[in-house]
Amino acid sequence: MAKKQARGWSVVSAIVKQRESAIFLALLIMMAIIQVMAPNFLSGSNIYLVSRQIALVAIVAIGEFFVILTGGIDLSVGATMGLAGVASAGAMAAGLNPWLAILFGMVVGVLIGVFNGWLVSYVLIPPFIVTLGSQEIARGTILIYTKGWPITNIPKSILFIAQGDFLHIPVPVWIMLVVAVIAQVVLTKTSFGRRVYAIGGNETATFLSGVNVKKIKFFLYVIAAFTASIVGIILVARFESAQADAGTGWEMQTIASAVIGGTSLAGGSGSVLGCLIGACIIGILANGLVLMRVSSYWQTAIIGAVIVLAAVLDHFRKT
Amino acid sequence: MENKTLVMKGITKSFPGVLALHDVDLEVRPGEVVGLMGENGAGKSTLMKILTGVYQPDSGTITWGGKQVSFTTTRQAQAAGISIIFQELNNCPNLKPLDNLFLGRELDRKNSPFLDLKMMQKKAAEVFKYLDVSVNMDTEVRNLSTAHQQMIEIAKALLTNASLLIMDEPTSSLSDREVTKLFGVIAELKSKGISVIFISHKLDEVFEITDRIIVLRDGENMGELVTKDSTQKQLITKMVGREISNFYTERASKATDEVVFEVKNLSGPPYIEDVSFSVHKGEIVGLAGLIGAGRTETARLIIGAAKKTKGKILLDGKPVEIRSPEEAVARGIAYLPEDRKVQSLILNMTVRENLTMSIHKVLTNWLGIINRTQERGITDKYIKSLDIKLTNREQAISSLSGGNQQKVVIAKWLATVPRLLILDEPTRGIDIHAKSEVHRIIAELADSGVSIIFISSELPEILELSDRVVVMREGKVCTILDHKDATQETIMNAAFSGSANDVKETA
Numbered sequence: 001m002a003k004k005q006a007r008g009w010s011v012v013s014a015i016v017k018q019r020e021s022a023i024f025l026a027l028l029i030m031m032a033i034i035q036v037m038a039p040n041f042l043s044g045s046n047i048y049l050v051s052r053q054i055a056l057v058a059i060v061a062i063g064e065f066f067v068i069l070t071g072g073i074d075l076s077v078g079a080t081m082g083l084a085g086v087a088s089a090g091a092m093a094a095g096l097n098p099w100l101a102i103l104f105g106m107v108v109g110v111l112i113g114v115f116n117g118w119l120v121s122y123v124l125i126p127p128f129i130v131t132l133g134s135q136e137i138a139r140g141t142i143l144i145y146t147k148g149w150p151i152t153n154i155p156k157s158i159l160f161i162a163q164g165d166f167l168h169i170p171v172p173v174w175i176m177l178v179v180a181v182i183a184q185v186v187l188t189k190t191s192f193g194r195r196v197y198a199i200g201g202n203e204t205a206t207f208l209s210g211v212n213v214k215k216i217k218f219f220l221y222v223i224a225a226f227t228a229s230i231v232g233i234i235l236v237a238r239f240e241s242a243q244a245d246a247g248t249g250w251e252m253q254t255i256a257s258a259v260i261g262g263t264s265l266a267g268g269s270g271s272v273l274g275c276l277i278g279a280c281i282i283g284i285l286a287n288g289l290v291l292m293r294v295s296s297y298w299q300t301a302i303i304g305a306v307i308v309l310a311a312v313l314d315h316f317r318k319t
Numbered sequence: 320m321e322n323k324t325l326v327m328k329g330i331t332k333s334f335p336g337v338l339a340l341h342d343v344d345l346e347v348r349p350g351e352v353v354g355l356m357g358e359n360g361a362g363k364s365t366l367m368k369i370l371t372g373v374y375q376p377d378s379g380t381i382t383w384g385g386k387q388v389s390f391t392t393t394r395q396a397q398a399a400g401i402s403i404i405f406q407e408l409n410n411c412p413n414l415k416p417l418d419n420l421f422l423g424r425e426l427d428r429k430n431s432p433f434l435d436l437k438m439m440q441k442k443a444a445e446v447f448k449y450l451d452v453s454v455n456m457d458t459e460v461r462n463l464s465t466a467h468q469q470m471i472e473i474a475k476a477l478l479t480n481a482s483l484l485i486m487d488e489p490t491s492s493l494s495d496r497e498v499t500k501l502f503g504v505i506a507e508l509k510s511k512g513i514s515v516i517f518i519s520h521k522l523d524e525v526f527e528i529t530d531r532i533i534v535l536r537d538g539e540n541m542g543e544l545v546t547k548d549s550t551q552k553q554l555i556t557k558m559v560g561r562e563i564s565n566f567y568t569e570r571a572s573k574a575t576d577e578v579v580f581e582v583k584n585l586s587g588p589p590y591i592e593d594v595s596f597s598v599h600k601g602e603i604v605g606l607a608g609l610i611g612a613g614r615t616e617t618a619r620l621i622i623g624a625a626k627k628t629k630g631k632i633l634l635d636g637k638p639v640e641i642r643s644p645e646e647a648v649a650r651g652i653a654y655l656p657e658d659r660k661v662q663s664l665i666l667n668m669t670v671r672e673n674l675t676m677s678i679h680k681v682l683t684n685w686l687g688i689i690n691r692t693q694e695r696g697i698t699d700k701y702i703k704s705l706d707i708k709l710t711n712r713e714q715a716i717s718s719l720s721g722g723n724q725q726k727v728v729i730a731k732w733l734a735t736v737p738r739l740l741i742l743d744e745p746t747r748g749i750d751i752h753a754k755s756e757v758h759r760i761i762a763e764l765a766d767s768g769v770s771i772i773f774i775s776s777e778l779p780e781i782l783e784l785s786d787r788v789v790v791m792r793e794g795k796v797c798t799i800l801d802h803k804d805a806t807q808e809t810i811m812n813a814a815f816s817g818s819a820n821d822v823k824e825t826a
Contacts, residue, residue: 057495058669133653140417149443177357185688189688189689190683190686190687191679191682191687191688191689192687194672194676194679195679196705197665197667197668197673198665198668198676199666200667201659201665201666202664202665202666204661204662205656205661205662205663205664206665206676207624207644208622208654208656208662209625209642209644209648209677209731209736210642210644210645210647210648210649210677211644211645212643212645236393268665268667269667315704
């Protein structure tokens with residue numbers, strides 16, 4: 001009996017020592033405060049809406065997380081979302097089978113990732129510059145094509161990917177779970193994942209160990225573009241139109257999710273679970289501030305402060 | 320500038336586990352050029368770092384101009400008139416000469432925050448006139464030759480009123496003509512009563528420019544030579560020492576005649592030229608030479624970490640193209656890099672993850688999923704066979720001692736079952752016990768048929784293990800010695816002067 005208790009305790013202490021535990025605790029405290037200040041926070045309809053929003057941010061954040069794990073950054077995910085959405089909506093409007101149109105949108109979005117990955121890994125341009133540039137290229141392409149007008153007349157048959165639910169849980173949340181599980185398996189069970197962490201820890205040593213570092217870094221940008229494209233297309237279904245400015249600012253939200261979730265911007269450490277919790281913190285904070293009727297100007301400043309706070313706490317945890 | 324005498328007395332300095340300097344004396348009189356000589360790791364740079372305030376001595380005193388001093392920063396040493404010019408020039412290549420000359424000591428106009436450009440230009444012109452050199456002041460420093468950049472460093476030192484200049488390998492990247500020019504400047508400084516400590520590996524130069532030569536070996540002062548009364552042979556004898564330690568045991572080589580690996584006329588960046596040698600099955604080929612002789616660079620060309628411009632690599636007599644470490648591993652060539660922390664270890668990972676980093680191909684299925692059971696098995700096998708001391712294979716690699724970390728790195732490469740193993744300074748920074756274990760492992764590997772290229776700056780271990788010794792100098796192979804001909808003297812002669820016998824008898 002005593003032994004069983006001891007083992008139970010060691011499990012508890014192992015959980016407490018996980019870095020995710022601290023941020024998860026922070027999330028719970030935040031939720032408690034919001035619930036006290038705004039009792040409709042934990043209502044069914046609010047949770048439904050918030051979880052759907054969080055799921056979308058989390059999917060993009062996981063792709064971004066892969067890139068950050070090697071010490072890189074992708075500033076183009078927001079614009080990639082927009083471009084993938086516009087490309088698929090445009091194809092649908094032109095009468096293509098909606099599922100083929102979605103496939104087309106995914107391919108266009110992933111091409112941005114191929115462009116980023118090629119320049120970063122093989123031409124050796126710093127990722128900050130490459131993805132800043134490709135962000136503008138993607139945004140500009142959207143405007144050239146749409147002239148700033150939304151693309152409407154989205155076929156009803158695909159709307160469920162954003163608006164539908166299964167077992168009372170929104171479809172985007174299911175998609176997020178699938179993406180998260182795949183990401184978790186890839187990162188913890190496969191050679192590819194092991195190497196991603198290794199590159200973040202010591203790129204030189206990984207290269208000299210006989211790992212094709214360039215190829216791996218290339219694929220990380222493709223992965224980031226892939227997850228961004230998924231969400232870009234879900235947003236089309238959500239608003240039943242493709243907006244020219246869809247995805248604007250999402251790169252910051254997703255980078256913030258990863259960082260708040262304990263991912264080191266220097267690379268080498270962080271987890272999928274951390275990213276999910278980080279996305280929850282950002283999503284719930286934004287929602288809570290609305291429910292508490294905080295002015296939208298303040299909301300922006302407060303979210304910014306939380307991001308800085310997370311980075312500062314992370315710094316002190318390390319030293 | 321006043322002329323002062325430097326007296327360093329009884330300097331002792333130890334780092335964790337290493338006695339770097341033991342009771343070293345050094346005296347430099349005004350207007351004297353003193354050569355500081357010794358093998359790699361003899362303690363030359365530690366001594367200079369103590370003099371310039373980078374390190375503090377454990378004991379001993381430094382007297383400068385009759386007063387006892389103790390600098391805690393290089394800035395203090397500079398202010399007192401002692402400046403050091405490093406081998407790696409310390410300038411901002413993107414700035415012009417004038418900005419570099421006054422970096423950190425810019426002159427302002429009286430009572431204003433603005434730079435006094437006129438005054439700085441005037442002072443710069445004065446100092447270059449004094450040195451009798453002309454430097455293009457209108458271009459960024461990166462566009463100037465190394466020789467000119469060095470002159471700027473010297474001028475910078477003089478602008479701080481230096482009366483003692485330390486030059487660490489100042490001629491390593493100069494052409495013969497530039498060296499002559501530099502020596503002209505040193506003679507000029509000397510005539511004005513400024514003293515110079517001249518550190519170099521090049522015997523000819525040391526004999527040409529210095530008045531006295533002080534020899535360090537294993538952190539001890541082996542005495543001094545008056546340059547004009549001495550021969551190069553005397554100097555080498557002093558540097559190498561007479562007693563050959565009996566600590567090392569003879570190895571009975573099991574090398575066969577079968578040539579497994581061969582490089583022919585290998586050339587490539589930064590300065591490797593026409594390197595040719597071969598390695599037999601079960602043979603240990605030592606690669607000796609001074610720091611900067613091109614040993615590591617040769618290894619990097621072999622494994623494809625740098626791109627060769629010329630030459631052939633043959634495995635089993637057949638030419639192969641190796642474009643990356645990945646391809647080298649696939650062909651059974653393993654390279655253990657010289658800097659464990661920077662090039663070998665992934666510090667945020669566990670012992671297991673580090674140990675299996677190069678054998679994912681063996682461990683994964685078609686989905687790329689790693690077989691953990693097999694991975695643990697291989698890890699445990701090597702922990703046992705190399706006797707790696709740890710509590711748990713899942714502990715962070717950073718928590719092991721240096722010797723055990725190195726054993727994990729060796730295990731990582733053994734796990735790839737290499738045919739050719741290139742070991743670059745495998746015993747650097749590990750304790751005596753771990754070192755002898757690493758030696759044993761290397762010998763056993765060779766006896767089991769692995770071909771080994773063994774790079775080391777420590778001659779005793781090169782002599783102990785190598786069947787043949789390839790001596791490199793300035794990017795070229797200068798001689799290949801059989802085990803029976805290899806001694807500390809023959810190797811050092813070749814490393815310093817380019818051939819095993821051709822040491823000048825004259826002063």
